[in-house]
Amino acid sequence: MRSMLFIACFLCAVTGGTCAAQNESLLIGPGDMVQVDVLDTPEMSQQVRVTDGGNIPLAYVGTIHVAGDTPGAAAARIQEALKQGGIMRHPEVTVRVQEYATQDVAVLGQVHSPGSYPIATPQTILKVLSLAGGVLDTADRHIVVKRWATQEKIDYYLSNDPSRAFESVVIVHPGDTVLVTRAPVVYILGDVNRPGGYAIATNDSHLTLLQAVAMAGSANKTSVQSRVRLIRKTPNGVSERPLRLDQIEKGKRDDIELQADDIVYVPFSWMKNLAVNSSSIAASTAGAAMYGIH
Numbered sequence: 001m002r003s004m005l006f007i008a009c010f011l012c013a014v015t016g017g018t019c020a021a022q023n024e025s026l027l028i029g030p031g032d033m034v035q036v037d038v039l040d041t042p043e044m045s046q047q048v049r050v051t052d053g054g055n056i057p058l059a060y061v062g063t064i065h066v067a068g069d070t071p072g073a074a075a076a077r078i079q080e081a082l083k084q085g086g087i088m089r090h091p092e093v094t095v096r097v098q099e100y101a102t103q104d105v106a107v108l109g110q111v112h113s114p115g116s117y118p119i120a121t122p123q124t125i126l127k128v129l130s131l132a133g134g135v136l137d138t139a140d141r142h143i144v145v146k147r148w149a150t151q152e153k154i155d156y157y158l159s160n161d162p163s164r165a166f167e168s169v170v171i172v173h174p175g176d177t178v179l180v181t182r183a184p185v186v187y188i189l190g191d192v193n194r195p196g197g198y199a200i201a202t203n204d205s206h207l208t209l210l211q212a213v214a215m216a217g218s219a220n221k222t223s224v225q226s227r228v229r230l231i232r233k234t235p236n237g238v239s240e241r242p243l244r245l246d247q248i249e250k251g252k253r254d255d256i257e258l259q260a261d262d263i264v265y266v267p268f269s270w271m272k273n274l275a276v277n278s279s280s281i282a283a284s285t286a287g288a289a290m291y292g293i294h
Contacts, residue, residue: 027149028066028074029175030054031101036078039092047098060087068149071095105172107132109180110139125156125170128178138199140183148175160202184260186212191224191268193217200260208255210248212264219245224267230256231263 028034030052038044048056054067061081066074075095082091104116105128112133119128125145129135135158145154156170172178183199186207194217200207209230219225225246232239245266247253258264 027173027175028069028071028095028097029101029148030067032097033099033101034066034071034074035096035098036075037094037096038082038088039094041088041091050101061085066095071097100174103174105131105174106177107180108177110136110182111180112136119172119174122171122173125172125178126165128172129158129180132178135180137201138182139201140181141201141205142181144179144181145170145172146177146179147173148177149173186258186260187263188212188216188266189263190266191220191222192266193220200258207258209243209245209258209264210255212258213245213266219266222269224269225249227267229265229267230258231265232259233261 028050030050032050034048034050034056036044036046036048036056036058044060046058048058050056050067053065055063055065057063058078058081061078062085064074064077064081066077069077072095075093078093078095079091082088082093103120104118105123106116107128108114111129112135114132117128117131119131125143129143139158141158141160143156143158145156146152147154154170156168157164159165183201184205185197185199187197189195192213194215196216198207198212198215202211213219226244228243228245230241230243232241243256243264244253248255
């Protein structure tokens with residue numbers, strides 16, 4: 001048994017770190033300090049820092065691009081360069097990262113504590129968001145992860161449904177940036193319990209009239225629900241549409257889906273307030289506070 005264990009360890013060591021590479025998850029990045037060793041050739045051992053361009057300058061070999069590689073993959077690149085250069089026939093190279101310059105992830109936008117957080121290994125986006133205290137109620141559920149190595153942008157939808165949220169979890173690597181933008185907003189103004197702006201943060205980013213009015217604490221008894229107005233900004237200006245909230249609540253008319261920046265005005269019973277025009281209502285949204293505007 002001891003002999004078999006020794007042989008297994010020896011094979012892992014002499015195959016350029018292949019066995020270890022299977023478990024490697026951290027990628028080499030600009031600014032990292034790497035140690036390069038060649039088996040039985042201590043004079044070729046070198047410790048170098050990765051340049052901003054993602055390269056390492058090596059004696060005997062020249063410049064090798066390693067950014068975005070695992071240590072095992074970088075070792076394979078160096079081995080091939082030694083062979084191609086006629087320096088060694090069967091080089092056995094190992095690469096170890098002595099110091100990571102990208103052992104953090106930046107979480108920006110609508111989270112409780114935006115900033116940079118250290119992570120030693122790739123983590124799920126849910127774990128990374130928890131490091132920042134979770135998302136705010138004003139957060140857009142469409143979250144973007146930008147890879148530091150490739151600058152690729154990956155979209156992740158943080159569903160309100162737990163099973164869906166766990167179903168397609170994105171992995172975040174050290175050095176990546178996570179951006180949580182502000183959700184679209186609709187405004188419920190007039191004779192409601194809590195007038196203001198409300199984020200469209202429901203599942204699948206859909207919000208109906210009844211849902212929005214409920215978020216505003218429902219219309220007051222003094223309101224005129226038969227004369228509710230939907231004010232919507234269009235490329236041609238501001239449009240106005242009458243709504244029978246009273247009939248929609250009773251199921252006599254279909255509920256409607258709201259769009260970003262829509263304004264729903266629930267008039268007061270006083271006659272002077274029924275004459276408020278759509279332009280003045282639209283202008284008043286500038287004073288609506290968001291989520292708390294709500």
